[in-house]
Amino acid sequence: MNRVLQDGVFFAAHELYGITFTERHDLPVYQPDVRVFEVRDADGSTIGLLLLDYFKRDTKQGGAWMDTFVDQSTLLGDKPVVINNLNVPRPAPGAPALLTFDDVTGMFHEFGHALHGLLSAVKYPLLSGAGVPPDFAEFPSQFNEMWSREPAVLAHFAKHYQTGEPLPKALLDKILAAKDYGQGYATLEYLAASLVDQSWHQIPLASVPPAARVMAFEDAALARHRVAYPPVPPRYHTTYFSHVFAGGYEAGYYAYIWSEVLARDAGAWFHAHGGLSRAAGDTFRAKVLSRGRTKEPSVLFEEFYGHPPDIKPLLEYRGLTLPGQPKH
Numbered sequence: 001m002n003r004v005l006q007d008g009v010f011f012a013a014h015e016l017y018g019i020t021f022t023e024r025h026d027l028p029v030y031q032p033d034v035r036v037f038e039v040r041d042a043d044g045s046t047i048g049l050l051l052l053d054y055f056k057r058d059t060k061q062g063g064a065w066m067d068t069f070v071d072q073s074t075l076l077g078d079k080p081v082v083i084n085n086l087n088v089p090r091p092a093p094g095a096p097a098l099l100t101f102d103d104v105t106g107m108f109h110e111f112g113h114a115l116h117g118l119l120s121a122v123k124y125p126l127l128s129g130a131g132v133p134p135d136f137a138e139f140p141s142q143f144n145e146m147w148s149r150e151p152a153v154l155a156h157f158a159k160h161y162q163t164g165e166p167l168p169k170a171l172l173d174k175i176l177a178a179k180d181y182g183q184g185y186a187t188l189e190y191l192a193a194s195l196v197d198q199s200w201h202q203i204p205l206a207s208v209p210p211a212a213r214v215m216a217f218e219d220a221a222l223a224r225h226r227v228a229y230p231p232v233p234p235r236y237h238t239t240y241f242s243h244v245f246a247g248g249y250e251a252g253y254y255a256y257i258w259s260e261v262l263a264r265d266a267g268a269w270f271h272a273h274g275g276l277s278r279a280a281g282d283t284f285r286a287k288v289l290s291r292g293r294t295k296e297p298s299v300l301f302e303e304f305y306g307h308p309p310d311i312k313p314l315l316e317y318r319g320l321t322l323p324g325q326p327k328h
Contacts, residue, residue, distance in 0.1 A: 001054065001088065001097035004104055008157035009111050012147040016281025017119065018042030021050065031057075033090075039118055048072065048080035048118050054107075055097075056087040063087065064106050066113030066130065066141075073125040080129065082117040084110040096161055101175055105148050112144025113137075121290040128292045134252045136297035138259035139266070140289060146267045149176065152276045180319030185232055187257075187318060192234035194254035195225045197244045201251035214238050257314075264313035265305055 010021050021037040029036060033055045039047040051069075053060075063085075070081040086106060091097045099107070116137075117129035130137050147153045149172075158167035199221035209217050218238045222228035236243065243249040266284065273280045287304040295303075302308060315321050 001099055003159065003161070004099055004107060004157050005052075006157075008104070008148065008153055009107055011156050012108075012144075012150075012153045012276065013111070013115065015152075015276050016278065017115070017285050018278055018281075019047065019118075024049075033057075046079065048082065050114060050118065051081070051083040053083060054086045054088050055090045060087065061085075064110050066110050066117065068117050068129065071125040071128040071131070072117070072120040073123065073128060074121070075123045076125060078125065080117050080120060082114045082129075084114050086110065098161060105145050108148040109141045109145050112141035115144065116140040116289055119285055119289040120292050122292040122294050127294055132293045132297055133255075134249075135255035135258040136262070136301075138256055139262040139297075139301075142260050142263035143266045145263070146270075147276070150276060183318040183320055187320065188227065188229065188232045189235040190257060192222060192225075192227045192229075192232070193236045193241065194257065195227060196221055196234050196236075196238060197241065197249070197253040198251060199224075200238065200244070260317075261309050261311055261314045262301055264317045265309050267317070268310075268313040269305055 013019055013021075018041065020040050022040065024036045024038050027036045027049075029051070031053065033053065035052045037050045037052070039050050041047050048070075064087065065085050067083050067085070068080060069083065070078050072078060072080040084107075086103070088097055088099065088103055113130055120129035122128050130140075154167065154172070158172075159165060160167075196218055199217070215238065218234075219228065222234070244251070244253050249255075266288075270276075270280050270284075273283070284304065288300055291300055312321075
């Protein structure tokens with residue numbers, strides 16, 4: 001875990017944005033496992049604090065998430081205090097904490113959220129960092145995942161925990177190839193559920209059908225959007241789609257895949273502009289990470305990317321392009 005953090009997550013952030021991380025043992029924490037890092041900019045000035053709470057506990061919420069204790073604001077003179085949470089099983093005493101490839105991806109993902117909060121440079125706290133619509137909030141985090149599989153970063157941290165042997169390329173190729181398995185099914189079931197969600201939220205109250213007609217409404221919506229394919233039903237049928245009716249998603253269940261469109265576009269942009277480099281990182285920082293909600297997200301993205309979003313990099317990333325099809 002510590003090698004992934006120091007030689008992977010922090011290394012990539014330093015190469016891209018020039019920031020450094022110094023662990024602080026003099027600051028109080030709410031639980032002994034929590035680590036605190038002071039984050040400094042390339043000029044040595046303090047940006048904020050990063051807390052890491054990575055281990056699972058019986059009293060801890062499951063899953064992985066980022067949150068803020070203090071939002072950045074020049075109006076109030078506040079520097080950000082950001083936390084990343086994971087739920088990695090605690091190792092036996094004296095043993096190292098070993099991570100699965102999914103754990104590594106999750107660490108990079110949550111750190112992308114952390115960067116959104118730490119590198120914010122706005123006046124008002126309500127417009128700060130990740131305080132943006134859901135379909136933009138997941139953009140920096142999904143984008144940051146790409147560095148977990150980027151050769152220059154992988155070579156820096158992906159080593160055997162006992163021997164130090166680098167991760168064999170053949171094994172990495174197998175891991176990445178396995179990620180493509182089932183992507184057609186996963187993408188279609190998610191899109192179908194997202195379109196069902198949109199269909200329900202686009203009708204007025206007077207048009208809501210009676211309970212007996214709910215599934216007929218759903219079937220008609222799937223057919224209208226040309227995603228009615230019985231072998232691949234929606235991930236959630238209306239009758240148990242609690243996310244969008246009582247779970248806070250409302251009409252935003254689509255947000256994850258739209259964020260990923262933006263993230264994979266950003267990945268393609270980085271590969272075309274030097275990859276893991278300060279020049280590319282500083283551009284992304286200036287045009288996206290530092291801006292919060294100071295402009296509409298679509299405007300911020302186009303000012304960074306140069307034109308509207310493109311779906312091709314997402315299809316390539318998910319392995320959904322046809323054999324021989326030109327790469328983006």
